[in-house]
Amino acid sequence: MTDIRKDSVSFHLIDESEAGQRIDNYLTRQLKGVPKSHVYRILRSGEVRVNKGRIDASYRLNAGDEVRLPPVRVAVREEKFVPAGHFPVVYEDEALLVIDKPSGVAVHGGSGVSFGVIEQLRKARPEARYLELVHRLDRDTSGLLMIAKKRSALVKLHEMIRNDVPQKRYFALGLGAWPQAERHVKLPLHKWDTPNGEKRVRVEEGGQYAHTIFSIEERFADFTLVEAWLKTGRTHQIRVHMQAMGCPIAGDERYGDFTANRDLTRHGLKRMFLHAHNLKLPHPLSGEPLDLEAPLPPELMTFIELLRKENAI
Template sequence: MTNIRKESVTFHTVDETDAGQRIDNFLIRLLKGVPKSHVYRILRSGEVRVNKGRVDAAYRLEPGDEVRLPPVRIAEREEKVVPPGHFPVVYEDEALLVIDKPAGVAVHGGSGVSFGVIEQLRRARPEARYLELVHRLDRETSGLLMVAKKRSALVRLHEMIRNDVPEKRYAALGLGAWPEGRRHVKLPLHKWNTPEGEKRVRVQEDGQYAHTVFTVEERFADFTLVEALLRTGRTHQIRVHMQAMGCPIAGDERYGDFSANRELARQGLKRMFLHARSLKLPHPLSDEPLDLSAPLPAELNRYLESLRRHAPQL
């Protein structure tokens, strides 16, 4: 059900959290339920004022700016109930939150998922004025996930990610034999959609440059445990690079060996064996070096121990 609520004139004082962003993006986030076309109309018409003056959509807010909003009609949609989420905290200060995300939880709502980590964090921390995802992890991937608590931190972190500054290391169990102890895989990746609308990635000559460094940690008769160091951060990069090398990730339902996955589930591995275990980067505001880690989840540890007990190591 959709109800319409009419607002009166309101005034908003810009603080450090909102400073630096464009006025149009500020209004789109503030006026949830208002079509973007209407936001741009009230900007063009001069109904939105900053410090009593007209501004265009590209104006960047400064601390202390007073933003006047005209009365607007907001569509109120019946909201889905989002349970508060409490996740293991690996690091937290006034600018940055890093959690250890469990497998099976999406990072945000959408694509058939009502809510994810970010919505649950906001529900659990109603006092937090700003919580935004810095990057993403696939739903079935566990491990380190960064959330910005200040816009200035988010902007700096996104700049770091564009320049491949964060050092992200993953643990992955591949089905089959990895070809050598250490290998740089540089295969371009192309995103596409299936006829059913499902997002997929494949190796394709005209795709985006992608670089992963794989190092073998343990070899078994039918599996290889590797560390994957991301040099770029493309969608599904590790998963597709391992598939392309003939060593797909155990339990991967999208790029893996489906018949083998059924047998793995019977043996106790009921999820994809991919874990974001290490993250190194300078702090986004202080430049202090951060060296963060998340231990391998219990279910992955148990499966590894069963391999060590029952599968021949090479």
């Protein structure tokens, strides 16, 4: 890591995509490598100015504002190699991008992962002024993933998610028989960290409210294909709810049946059988209803066909 001194004052004109955010958040993004303590220091001292006037950290930017940034010392990290990523596009316009994320790809870098979908998309689209994740999918989960192309779209989508507006449905293959044709599972979830820093979730009284609606798509001798409709969006919600119901997801290395998973690998299932296949929501800017689909990927469809043949024998 090296320190680079930006010796000259710079001026930035705020456009519509940047309007509405707090000045402290804007500075944190603009001055990557500058400690937050220093960001607040230059705000308090009046070195940062908007339209030639002093402002405090809570000031919200407006389109057309001129922001004056003082000289700062920026810590610059050596950039890690990020390959450009091209993913199947399910929907795209000027505000929203929805892709079909493959299994095995993290949505962002961190926790031992150098890069993820968002970093690869930014590399592949250098002309894009704004690309931000709207929500997350687990690394081993495939399916529909939303990326905002405008800040106004991101803000609206986050508001919709807080109000449980988007309808997100997943296909999951459970080990064993699901107890009934349709079931509302409302088990509270508690998130905790293992000694080595891994995120884990368990059913625990006093945990966060979590609600999943399960319906049976197809029964097999030793498995049940279900559709899971998320009514809340907690970490690992479907995985832990299925584990708690005695029907863990096939191939789930964290909450599944480890002995059965080894056997499934030998039979061709080398990933977790969880896929975000349907997404319904109003468009964040126009309000137009969106109903998006991502079919089961070939490796999961192949395994289902294998189970169907075994059932027919």
